[in-house]
Amino acid sequence: MSKIALITGITGQDGSYLAEWLLENNYSVYGLVRRLSTPNYSRIEHLLDKVTLLEGDLTDQSSLDAAVTEAKPDEVYNLAAQSFVATSWTQPVATGEVTGLGALRVMEAVRRCCPDAKVYQASSSEMFGKVLETPQRETTPFYPRSPYGFAKVYAYWATINYRESYEMFCCNGILFNHESPRRxxxxxxxxxxxxxxxxxxxxxxxxxxxxxxxxxDWGFAGDYVKAMWLMLQQETPDDYVIATNExxxxxxxxxxxxxxxxxxxxxxxxxxxxxxxxxxxxxLLGDATKAKEALGWKPEVSxxxxxxxxxxxxxxxxxxxxxxxxxxxxxxxxxxxxxxx
The missing domain is CATH 3.90.25.10 (UDP-galactose 4-epimerase, domain 1)
Known part of the structure; x- marks a missing residue:
């Protein structure tokens, strides 16, 4: 029987590559999408007949509860966010609501409605900000330098707290910059x-x-989504830096x-x-040694x-x-x- 995955942010760069990867691995894929007057499905047009889209919003707890209840996922990938650093300066409260509290709401939806599901949280190298050591690894202290950065720090610690408080399988992927033609x-x-x-x-x-x-530290998004998936295939949840080491x-x-x-x-x-x-x-320069050794992951695109x-x-x-x-x-x-x- 195939696994079921729910992806928030499925219409984004990472969401589209992840959906492709999961479909290739015989998953049933659900994607959370916000209702827009003009839907933007350009990155997943070729997948629309293969995935199930559910309406929802990271600022609305009831919609997240409903999406998790309907999908009944084995794995949840929270990729949705207000992810543009420049906009976080002009919309700091909105960034906090979506990028920070939104992640908490996803954790809460899983805890309430599908507590056995494994959760991936998209954390960011922007949490390191004014770096306190180089290269940056899982033990490097955070020093965020933008509302986006400190919203991601909130989401990071929410993920760890739900893992430790409720014994949920929750992982942080601290991804350094990853790009593609879909950026x-x-x-x-x-x-x-x-x-x-x-x-x-x-x-x-x-x-x-x-x-x-x-x-x-720039890598290819298509490589990085495979690392997300690998994190949720492990026996125990943990947090990993994903980077090219360049x-x-x-x-x-x-x-x-x-x-x-x-x-x-x-x-x-x-x-x-x-x-x-x-x-x-x-x-920003990441040290992905832990991911290489524990997950067997390495970037393929230079x-x-x-x-x-x-x-x-x-x-x-x-x-x-x-x-x-x-x-x-x-x-x-x-x-x-x-x-x-």
């Missing part, structure tokens, strides 16, 4: 590759960014992306102070390959809409179609 356009990696594609296709002339010297600067990302289309980023990138954070997080696949996908997207300019006839030639990602 939201507001995030810096997609902002970069989208702008590179627009410039390469003759649709734009510049890219405005903030701190080019911020370093992040840090790269925004400048490196920009340079590689422009190089993919044969351009020099210095001719197009403008540093704009309005894109700097009120409190900067300058350097940083260079990640930048290439994202740039390729955005170039192909614009070329489908506007056609291929003569001067960009060979701007990206990796030998793979963006559809493969």
């Amino acid at each position: 939201g356009i507001e995030f810096v990696t997609r902002k970069i590759t989208d702008a590179v594609a627009r410039i390469a296709c003759g649709l734009d002339k510049e890219l405005r960014l903030g701190n080019l010297d911020a370093y992040r 840090a790269h600067s925004v400048r490196e990302f920009v340079d590689l992306a422009f190089s993919e289309v044969g351009l020099n980023y210095e001719d197009y990138v403008v540093v704009d102070p309005k894109y700097f954070r009120p409190a900067e997080v300058n350097y 940083f260079e390959k990640l930048v290439r696949m994202m740039t390729l996908a955005d170039v192909e997207r614009y070329e489908k809409i506007y056609g291929k300019p003569e001067e960009s006839a060979s701007i990206v030639n990796t030998g793979r179609s963006a559809q493969e990602y």
Whole structure:
């Protein structure tokens, strides 16, 4: 008999990759979606006939109780959140309600309605913020530098408290930055590759960014969802850092992306102070040794390959809409179609 999984945030980047992985492993997949006047199912359009969508909201306990009761899941993956750091500064209370208290409500729904279900909580490297040691591992103290970061800290400790207080199987995955062609356009990696594609296709002339010297540990989202699943296949619940063990600067990302289309980023990138954070997080580097040893997990997609696949996908997207300019006839030639990602 196949297992049943409930994914909150199924329409997001991670949710779509996780749903694919679970379906490949013969799960019955339920996804929690908020009611919107214009539903955004673009990332899971190819899965709509294979998954069951349930309406619900992380700010509404009754809807979460109802979703868990209907799905009767063996595993619950809480991926839903207000996940954009910049927005957390302008909407700190909303971020706390969804990202922090929302996770608590998910735990409570499982405790009330399906206490034997295993729970994965999407924690974040942003909890480390102003880092107190490098690299960051499971024992590194938290020092969040944004409302998003401290909302995630709340959710992290809620997960541990439910594990210890109610003997529930609850895990935190402390995931460092993970990207893909499905990343939201507001995030810096997609902002970069989208702008590179627009410039390469003759649709734009510049890219405005903030701190080019911020370093992040960037991996591929498709690799990271497998780590989420592995956590819930263990005999005992625990918390794990998921990372590539490599840090790269925004400048490196920009340079590689422009190089993919044969351009020099210095001719197009403008540093704009309005894109700097009120409190900067300058350097994040994860140590995923525990995940490697306990879960048998390791990243498969390199940083260079990640930048290439994202740039390729955005170039192909614009070329489908506007056609291929003569001067960009060979701007990206990796030998793979963006559809493969």
